Amino acid sequence: xxxxxxxxxxxxxxxxxxxxxxxxxxxxxxxxxxxxxxxxxxxxxxxxxxxxxxxxxxxxxxxxxxxxxxxxxxxxxxxxxxxxxxxxxxxxxxxxxxxxxxxxxxxxxxxxxxxxxxxxxxxxxxxxxxxxxxxx
Numbered sequence: 001x002x003x004x005x006x007x008x009x010x011x012x013x014x015x016x017x018x019x020x021x022x023x024x025x026x027x028x029x030x031x032x033x034x035x036x037x038x039x040x041x042x043x044x045x046x047x048x049x050x051x052x053x054x055x056x057x058x059x060x061x062x063x064x065x066x067x068x069x070x071x072x073x074x075x076x077x078x079x080x081x082x083x084x085x086x087x088x089x090x091x092x093x094x095x096x097x098x099x100x101x102x103x104x105x106x107x108x109x110x111x112x113x114x115x116x117x118x119x120x121x122x123x124x125x126x127x128x129x130x131x132x133x134x135x136x
Contacts, residue, residue: 031108033099040098044124054129057122065110070133080110093134100127
């Protein structure tokens with residue numbers, strides 16, 4: 001029961017953050033993380049199973065926009081402008097782990113900031129899963 005309430009709170013918080021971020025930050029066509037984000041070291045880079053934990057988070061929070069396989073074709077994507085990132089694309093995969101982590105943490109436009117919703121480790125798990133999507 002406590003776990004269900006916790007998830008409900010996270011989903012509700014996500015929805016409010018998403019709406020707030022649209023009003024506060026607006027949307028732009030390009031999104032570049034600050035150069036210093038590329039210096040962030042991925043503490044899970046040597047963990048071959050980190051992506052599995054990231055997939056569980058992705059399947060709860062990310063797929064509705066980015067799609068089940070990271071192709072930017074989730075059910076919400078049709079109404080979004082700009083369109084969600086395609087995690088399997090070269091443009092995403094060539095970014096440093098730290099840049100992807102920074103984007104997950106800070107959000108922009110309809111991409112909610114997850115810094116206060118997910119732990120650092122959970123955000124690094126998502127980076128690992130986005131990398132795994134690029135292998136497919």
